[in-house]
Amino acid sequence: MSKPEQHLNMFELFALATTQWPPLPSLIRYFDDYDERYRSIKCPQSTNCWDVRINGRDEYIDFSWAEEGMNTVLKHWVADGLLTGRRCNAMNSYLGEFRSWWFGTDSDLFIQLLKTRPDQLPSFWVSGIMPTLLGKSDATAIKSLLRFLCRRNFAEWHPAYTQTVSALPTPHRDLYGRIRSGECFIPAEHQLVFANKLNAVSKRMNSKPNSNLLSINDLKSYCILSLCFQYGLRPGQIARISKSDIRIFETGAIHVAFPLMKQRKDSSRAIRRIKREWCILFRAYKEHAPSPPIKFFDFTPSEVSQTVRTITKALAGKTYTAGDFRHTASQRLVDSGASAVSVAEFLGHSTLTAGSVYYDTSTNQAELVNKALSISPIYSTIHQVAHTRTLSRYALERTSEEKIVGGMPHGIPITGIGKCMVGQPNCQLNPIFSCYNCRHFVALNEPQIHTAALKDLRKVARSFFDAERLTNATPAFLQLQETLNAIERTLTDLKCLKPRG
Template sequence: MSERKRKEAIHVPTRDTPGLLNWVWPASPRFFRLYDKYADTEAVLEAGAEVWTLSVQGKKQEFRFPSEPVRGLQQKLVMLTQVERSPSTVYKFTRSLLLNWTLYARLLEEGPLHVQQSWDEGVHDIDTAKAAKTILRLVINSSLGAWSTRYEDLVKGLDTRANATIAAQRGKIRRRESLLSIAQQAELVRVLDARALEPALLEQQAEGLAALALAFQHGMRPVQILSIKLEHVHSLVDASGDPVCLVSFHQAKQKDGETVGGEMLRQVNPEWARHVVLLLEYAKSAGRTRLFSSENGMDLWSKVRKVCAEVGVKVDFNINKLRHSSAQALADSGHSRKSIRWFLGHANDNAANSYVKASRLQGNLINEALGASKLYDSMVSMAFGEFVTVEELSRVAEDEQIGGIVGDRLVAGIGRCRTKQSACRYDPVISCYGCHKYIPALSPAAHMEAIAGMREQVLVFVKAGDDTSSSYLQMRKALAGAQRALDDSRRILGASRG
């Protein structure tokens, strides 16, 4: 092994642990297989080996163990507790085990009577606490040393140091600090829309655009994106001749290190489907089994940054903001906690609750909905005349009907959308006025309701002195469009009655 690799490998300081070594530990497997979905590679970890090398999210990681017999005990702890866990979970546990071996040995040897004191003195972060609890649960279930099942509640009550971190994360969500601005979202939409019309995209450009589309529309994590294989992508044409691109990916969110669900199926915005389909063609031509050629999330995100920079759009945020923004958009457009949890692939409603609370705090801000809601389930794309009557609007599919929240008002019935409403990434109602895909309804009442909601929002901006922001300017433009639709519908209805 090279000198550089020796320095990079995580190792443990030597410490004698005679008590632990004399315990009768359960038997453990000799080999441990670990599959990394990022790199589509499998590592075989062997008991007794001085160095373990594994792939974690596409990156090579090494662990250097001390001499026997401590090496055997440490590797046994990994193999007894980490089977069927993800590479990331195994990496965090093994890293904590090696770096905190002295602490963990003390916790075990001093026993339950002194565990609280040792815990308070030595356990200060989440990863250290999680690994410690995992080891303690093992010795409890195995009745080793002074430990037995009677101490389960004692170990369960030890502080995992996660509360402050989780509270901070949820606080950011509730304060909407983890979201992209409307202007940023609009720029990303324009990149995806405009570049879909380019006749000849290079493979690296298609990869960056496909990654952006999947992360932006469906809140996918890098591991989910990079794990997509060719058989997970289905390119079809529906009955109306429009492209349909379906992508399935694994449910990456985990609970206690175990995946909580299987494959999730999503449909790509038809206007962005070309990016994914083109990348699929490149992947087939290259003979690879995975859709994306990037080996890790950093490489993938650099391609997203580059493909946006080529058209003058600066990406100065990470991929997590896309996921937060998509989830918040669902909450803002009225989705239930269950729906948001399903979208995120989570095991519980905890995160969904934060997004819903953030939405309730936004009663005086414009709706930032990104896409699908309960109104938008099917896909029927039809072009009609300049206006649509209320009766015609009531007979069409829900996906063609435009509805959304403007301020505190639920506005519906303002017209039809010529394309798939569920795939539109702009704000419902507000962005429709002035859009070439929008067909106004001959319904003065609906337009008056939209105008009233937008006027309320304009007053909010004015009172706050925020009359130069992009959100304020967008609202003024939409208000003018709604006023024109109201005037035209009144004129047409008046003429027909005359």
């Protein structure tokens, strides 16, 4: 039998099979989970391009690339998925993956696959199909199509063989490779940049609540950044937040509800509390944002993703994604000692296993506690340490009182650690915590003073760590850690730097 005849017979078999199936409905209804409404595909049998709405954008499902007979099978496959509750974007992705595999390999291979007896399927799959697969996604699409053919009793396929198809192996892909390598985690110094910027903008907004200090687009960007930073929300979750999901209380607190996504129950939603200092951003945006759109940000998921990339590049000089924030927030929880249940709840996972990879990449418990001793959410902004000078006790005693750094954090007296070149009355930052990283700070060249400050601040951090671990994992919780690290670097620098009077 020649190759064209072999193709013709198979496509004729496709055409014959579809005539025995129930015809496609004249109207296919599917649920648009972005706009939260049902939509319809009209006349699916007579057109090879189905107009659909996916994630807030007009798109189409294209069947025109497949030959006659086969494209009808594919239409039934996609329609079956939509009518049984599969998301439109999932079925469109399946079709796209199958198309890429179809054009990337010999089409005879798929025909041989369909002619393979189910009892011989596993061996043929491993020897003939697996080498042609690019990854897990196209394997999943092919298996989905095969299961559909089983349910429709295509040729020798039978519903009893669906379990055999589901058990077929897929190319190994380390879903958590970037987590294990650490490349998806945002460095602490860049986390501080984002937290500091949100704190600074919020402070400015609070100082002048009735003025338009920021444009609507800037407010929107900072609100999105805060949701990524604080709770690691996905772009799809942020884009699906509606105006009714933002609840503002008389106390000034703000709660936001969002869909969990990737859950069996589409209605599953979670509620989170916005960090109090950043609530002003949401209030200002809600007050000044245009009223017609139903969605709070009026952004599609792709636009949210682009916003995150743009603002991180502008603030930190490096592009980060919403996924990077999600992984980083999860790792912060684990590193601060949160339980697996807390991590699963934070991520919106239905099982405890998905978050276990963060424990695998974390250090041992003793190191976690020591690291946690360097973290707290209540302190002011930190910049990278840049010490070039030290000060003698004699010179410090002859310094004016307003330039001697000191304070009472949580009732702990800390004073005489060094000199501020501009004077504390002219500084808007909290001394003690900001001075060690400030270019205007000149440290006293007596290590025992800084050692005592380090010990006292660790007591403060420990009290926060013991009181509430989830609070200790909040974004600003990193700030005291960097402060204590800066004190340790100061102690190291004192060993080699010469004092200046």
